[in-house]
């Protein structure tokens with residue numbers, strides 16, 4: 001099917017009360033097997049790339065491959081560039097073919113975040129590109145203060161002002177979530193999610209979706225979060241699949257056969273996340 005717009009996927013998810021898995025790819029296989037899982041589950045998925053990895057693999061290779069596989073898929077597949085921390089990275093992502101880009105000004109003072117996000121949204125509009133922004137600061141799961149100190153969380157009234165002034169298409173929020181491996185179990189602020197959902201006209205995004213207890217992920221879906229970023233756990237699933245020496249490829253000392261052999265484990269991991277994020281059993 002034609003390449004889906006990320007924001008159309010997210011609006012559909014918001015209306016139909018399911019969460020979309022947004023998996024961070026880092027090899028061809030991590031795109032291919034995620035799309036296969038979404039096709040088997042008959043729900044949309046988002047493939048995203050962290051631009052900090054550009055030194056390893058150029059943005060344009062990723063966008064080209066991901067968009068080509070997306071167009072051949074039987075379900076809507078969005079292609080998105082993750083955390084772009086300044087104007088240049090975000091616009092380079094557009095130049096390199098990403099139809100959806102995150103600009104992350106959350107480490108900046110509020111007015112500077114507004115100005116950066118607004119300028120990226122205006123430039124992106126020329127090309128019809130969707131823009132995700134962040135307000136509140138989603139920090140590191142290795143830092144207890146980042147996880148538990150609600151001073152870092154998204155302020156609801158400020159979020160209303162931010163969305164109005166920037167025109168961003170979706171918003172990543174800080175509600176007790178954090179990036180990477182959590183050193184303590186997170187405790188999402190559902191009252192805040194509920195208030196954000198009630199007051200904002202755009203889809204909400206949860207970063208740091210790895211290792212959050214299942215019941216909290218499902219409650220976040222039920223309270224109206226729509227995009228769930230899964231990077232750390234997907235990376236780990238790939239590692240665990242590779243080190244499983246039962247694969248025939250490993251026994252034959254064949255790297256190529258190993259990459260083919262991890263298919264079942266990778267597809268099954270993504271399917272488990274898709275099912276978790278679909279408590280009301282939506283299907284296309």
Ligand SMILES: [Zn+2]
Nearest residue numbers: 083179207208
């Ligand atoms: Zn993030």
